[in-house]
Amino acid sequence: MKPKSVKTDDLSKIFSSLKKGDEAAIGSYLVKGVRLQISKYNLTGAERVQLLYKRRRAQGLCIVCGTKVSKKNPATGKLYRLCEIHRNKIDKNS
Numbered sequence: 663m664k665p666k667s668v669k670t671d672d673l674s675k676i677f678s679s680l681k682k683g684d685e686a687a688i689g690s691y692l693v694k695g696v697r698l699q700i701s702k703y704n705l706t707g708a709e710r711v712q713l714l715y716k717r718r719r720a721q722g723l724c725i726v727c728g729t730k731v732s733k734k735n736p737a738t739g740k741l742y743r744l745c746e747i748h749r750n751k752i753d754k755n756s
């Protein structure tokens with residue numbers, strides 16, 4: 663996972679969500695040349711995949727390939743959870 667550069671001020675935000683047990687705190691951060699990694703311990707493979715999907719979904723990325731999703735579902739007004747390629751492949755079959 664590529665670390666995200668953060669300012670020292672952002673650390674308090676990250677730590678406060680960590681204190682709340684919020685999964686938003688999970689990530690890899692770069693602060694003043696130091697890498698800070700917050701990750702779940704002892705995840706099963708399935709849990710790891712689930713977390714990855716959740717994170718991608720929250721960032722508006724295709725949950726399968728991580729491509730930025732630009733189209734919104736006209737019914738909900740929210741971004742699709744899949745890119746055009748995967749939406750065509752997966753959603754249309756289900």
Ligand SMILES: [Zn+2]
Pocket residue numbers: 724725726727728729744745746747748749
């Ligand atoms: Zn995709």
